[in-house]
Amino acid sequence: MNISRLANTLEGSEIIKIAGEINELKRKGEQIANLTIGDFDANIYPIPDELKTGIVDAYKDNQTNYPPAEGVAVLRENVSAFLKERFGLEYNSKQILVAGGSRPLIYGTYMALIDPGDKVIFPTPSWNNNHYCRFTGAEQVPVITSADNNFMPKADDIRPHLKGATLLALCSPLNPTGTMFVKKDLEEICDLVIEENKSRSADEKPLYIMYDQIYSLLTFGNQFHYDPVSLRPELKDHVIYIDGISKCLAATGVRVGWAFGPEQVIDKMKTIVGHVGAWAPKPEQIATAKFLTQPVELNTFLTVFKAKVQKSLDALYQGIIQLKADGFAVDAINPMGAIYLTVKIDYIGKTAPEGEILKNSADVNFYLIREAKMGIVPFSAFGTNNSVNWFRASVGGCSLEDIQQMIPRMRLALSKLK
Numbered sequence: 266m267n268i269s270r271l272a273n274t275l276e277g278s279e280i281i282k283i284a285g286e287i288n289e290l291k292r293k294g295e296q297i298a299n300l301t302i303g304d305f306d307a308n309i310y311p312i313p314d315e316l317k318t319g320i321v322d323a324y325k326d327n328q329t330n331y332p333p334a335e336g337v338a339v340l341r342e343n344v345s346a347f348l349k350e351r352f353g354l355e356y357n358s359k360q361i362l363v364a365g366g367s368r369p370l371i372y373g374t375y376m377a378l379i380d381p382g383d384k385v386i387f388p389t390p391s392w393n394n395n396h397y398c399r400f401t402g403a404e405q406v407p408v409i410t411s412a413d414n415n416f417m418p419k420a421d422d423i424r425p426h427l428k429g430a431t432l433l434a435l436c437s438p439l440n441p442t443g444t445m446f447v448k449k450d451l452e453e454i455c456d457l458v459i460e461e462n463k464s465r466s467a468d469e470k471p472l473y474i475m476y477d478q479i480y481s482l483l484t485f486g487n488q489f490h491y492d493p494v495s496l497r498p499e500l501k502d503h504v505i506y507i508d509g510i511s512k513c514l515a516a517t518g519v520r521v522g523w524a525f526g527p528e529q530v531i532d533k534m535k536t537i538v539g540h541v542g543a544w545a546p547k548p549e550q551i552a553t554a555k556f557l558t559q560p561v562e563l564n565t566f567l568t569v570f571k572a573k574v575q576k577s578l579d580a581l582y583q584g585i586i587q588l589k590a591d592g593f594a595v596d597a598i599n600p601m602g603a604i605y606l607t608v609k610i611d612y613i614g615k616t617a618p619e620g621e622i623l624k625n626s627a628d629v630n631f632y633l634i635r636e637a638k639m640g641i642v643p644f645s646a647f648g649t650n651n652s653v654n655w656f657r658a659s660v661g662g663c664s665l666e667d668i669q670q671m672i673p674r675m676r677l678a679l680s681k682l683k
Contacts, residue, residue: 274399279627279646286631287640298663298671300581301640303440303512303604305661310515310573313566315559319552320519332547334539336363336523340554344523347557351482353495354506356525362535363523363550367479367507369543370524373534374475374505375401375432383470384430388418390647390655392440392477406430407648412655415444415598416607420453427461431470436477437491438484438602441647441657443578445484445601448491455497462503473530474504479522480603482513482567485575488601502527505534510553512603515570515661521545521553574604577660577668581606584672593679604661608641611654615682623682625651636678639671 280301287297311317335341341358348354364370371393379385381402387394389407398405406426410416417439427433435454437446455474462471474493481490493504509522522545524534538544556563578600585597585608594611612629616622617636623629626643634640641658645651660668 271399275396280642283630283634283640283642283646286634290634290638295638297634298639298667298674300658300660300663300668301642302662303659304517305515305604306663307515307518309664310570310661312514312516312519313556313562315562316510316514316516316519316552316556319555320548323548323551328548328551330547332363332544332550334544335535336361336545337547337550337554340521340550340557341523343554343557344525348525350560352492354492354525360528360531361523361525362531362538363521363545364538365520365522365543365545366511366517367477367509367522369538369541370507370509370522370534371397371475371477372400372541372543373537374507374524374530375403376537377530377533378432378470378473378505379403380431383432384426385432385434386423386426386430387434387648388416388422388439389649390416390441390644390657391434391436392647394434395648403432409649412596412598412607412609414450415601416442416655417444417446417450418454419450420457423454424457427457427472430461430472432473432475433458434475434477435493436479438480440477440480440603441605441642441644442598442607443600443603443605444598444607445488446491448489448496451491451493452496455493455500458493458503459497459499471503474500475507476504477507479508480512481508483571483574483604484602485571485578485600490602505530513567514556519549519553521549574660575600577663577665578604578606580665580668581608581658581660581672584668584675588672588676588679591676593676595679604659606658606660608656608658609654610656610679612679612682613652613654618681626654626656627651629654630656632682633675633678636681637671637674639675 341361375397379401385403386406388410408422505526510516596609598607641656644653644655
């Protein structure tokens with residue numbers, strides 16, 4: 266069957282492949298610590314009670330027709346107030362677009378800004394930018410990052426690629442690493458973008474930043490979330506933010522996200538998202554609008570929720586660090602934000618008990634699924650080479666007990682490799 270060139274270039278999700286292996290083992294009755302998916306087990310991490318009640322009430326009130334293409338007015342107005350109160354960012358309701366989670370908004374950003382052949386710069390590892398580049402025919406410019414800077418890009422990494430670029434895609438806290446920008450690094454990147462735009466003529470496209478901050482309220486300890494416009498207000502016309510409730514309220518299935526930025530871009534994104542029909546359900550929008558006006562309930566939820574996530578992240582981190590202290594070739598970066606731990610498992614080239622040589626990160630991963638009954642995701646699923654021996658571990662789908670019980674199995678599995 267003849268299909269489109271685009272369809273022929275698209276690659277299946279490595280995460281879905283890993284999930285298939287895990288689900289098959291579960292079907293056979295195996296107990297698996299599933300650290301693969303960037304989601305929450307709703308029985309461990311339920312959404313706020315007030316939000317749940319608001320959704321049910323909105324359905325009972327028959328709020329089940331199409332929402333406005335840009336999102337219901339009360340939600341956009343309340344998001345505007347929320348951005349001002351939480352981040353000091355001033356965006357009116359016309360500069361805010363609501364959609365069914367963050368994915369349609371990222372897609373809409375690419376479609377609104379990118380023509381085939383335009384350059385898009387993004388760090389690796391990062392989530393799905395390579396696939397969105399394929400959707401739009403963009404020239405991909407992946408910027409390799411390293412553990413030395415917590416896999417966050419620096420200005421010197423980006424500088425050589427800026428000429429002629431249309432979009433710089435950034436995320437903090439970062440999926441897949443759970444690491445964050447420090448103020449100085451983000452300031453220097455912002456200054457590069459300002460300088461680059463000043464050098465362009467009036468008939469050239471400016472360089473935009475897409476700033477994904479969907480995890481911005483999930484930070485730990487003394488970590489502070491920084492964003493471009495707060496640091497450099499002159500960038501306001503050239504930054505599109507991606508945000509929403511999916512991660513900070515454990516509400517991945519509720520599907521309420523929002524983008525905000527320059528009105529002329531947001532307006533075009535509204536048209537794109539409208540044609541795709543990727544609206545957030547109206548009852549969920551109405552309930553979210555109400556919950557954003559309940560700061561006491563919101564803060565109470567966040568306090569309990571974040572402490573629970575951090576406890577699981579810390580248990581996983583301490584378990585990996587203890588393995589390292591005991592001589593295993595592993596390491597981890599102390600968690601800063603989101604629901605992810607960055608884990609190094611340096612066993613490429615080792616031989617499994619049955620004689621199989623682990624040739625790449627995927628082989629290491631599938632060995633651990635079989636032998637340690639644990640699932641993680643290699644950074645190759647996020648745009649790096651499959652020789653990179655770092656992995657994402659997501660704690661949202663596991664209980665603390667699952668994680669604690671997994672570490673001895675991991676120890677035993679790694680000890681079998683020669």
